[in-house]
Amino acid sequence: MNPHPRIALIGECMIELQHRADGSLQQSFGGDTLNTAVYLRRELGASSTVDYVTALGDDRFSDAMCQQWATEGLGLDRVQRLPGRLPGLYCIQTDAQGERKFLYWRNEAAVRDCFTTPGAEPVLAALPTYDVLYFSGITLAILGEVGRVRLLAALVEARQRGARVVFDNNYRARLWASVEAAREAYQQVLALVDMALLTEDDERALFGYADSEQVLAAYPGIEEVVLKRGADDCLIRCGGERFAVPARVVEQVVDTTAAGDSFSAAYLASRLRGGSPQEAALAGHRLASQVIQVSGALIPRG
Structure with missing residues (x-):
């Protein structure tokens, strides 16, 4: 195993607005693969290269995102800046019972053209040179059909060169035209995955699996399957063995x-x-x- 792996995470970071009780809005940034990229960089330290692959606009929000990512040590060479475009935006509203509602403005986000612009050619050519490629179900949704085809081609070449493909299933129904379209896209990608990090609730919502056993049985060709189940044990199938690892007990969950x-x-x-x-x-x-135990996606660096 490469002691200094080069890792590329592909996806979207958005402008986040949190609606407070007094009517004001607190602004930050958020996105599933970006969160993973930041925490991965913190966990690995200087022993690795962690690059983020996305497309942003040429606005001040996009500038601020890049500054924040650079501070965290993420590589920005694969971040395209598209003139006249903007990042996506979402707002979080919380009701009296603490339930959260998300409102999205992302249809015109720059990332939707991440793999279709002329500037995408060198990015796509570079992907197979990494040791690990990581992306999520949200990545699949936002790239659109053309972008997914080009990503799949890069994954095939990357695996031929010895790269590992890691996929987090993160299924969001609102991002897809239909559940059938989502299933087809996921099945194409899962055939090229070496490590699947699956949330059981998302697997049930997308494929209708009844329980954990059905989920694990659905992917016999994937080398390493990790089934995340919230506060319950996570289940792992790797190298022909099965493991159940208990989650930590947290007395007060904040966010x-x-x-x-x-x-x-x-x-x-x-x-x-x-x-x-x-x-x-x-x-x-x-x-x-x-x-x-902390509000927000990214806890302060210790």
Whole structure:
């Protein structure tokens, strides 16, 4: 295993507005693969290269995103800046019972053309040179059909060169024209995945699986399958063996945002350092338990 892996995470970061009780809005940034990228970089430290692959506009919000990512040590060479375009935006509203509602403005986001612009050619050519490629179901949705085809071609070449493909299923029904379209896209990608980091609730929503056993049985060709189940044990199938690793007990959960993203980051980091699946899951639970005790996706750096 490469002691200094080069990792590319592909996806979208958005402008986040949090609607407060007094009517004001608190602005930050958020996105599933971006959260994972930041936590992965923190976990691995200087022993690796972690690049983020996306497209942004030429506005001040996009400038601020890049500045924040650079501060976290992420590589920005694969970030396209498209003139006249903007990032997507979403707003979080919380009701009296603490339930959160998300409102999205992302149809014209720059990232939707991430793999269709002339500037995408060198990015796509570079993807197969990485040791690890990581993306999510949200990545698949926002890239659109043409972008997905080009991503799939890059994944095929990357695996031929010895890269590992890691996929987090993050299924969001609102991003797809139909559940059938989503299933087709997922099935095409899952045939090229080496490590699947799956949330059980998303698997049930997308494919209708009844329980954990059906999920694990659905992917016999994937080398390493990790089934995230919230506060319950995570289940792992790797190398012909099965493991169940208990989650950490957290007395007071403040915010579950990025719980799964942070678990995935710590799990992958541990495996890249040579840790066993059990050790990796414990690392994932450790980081996720810290994240859910703090408001927001990214906890302050210690």
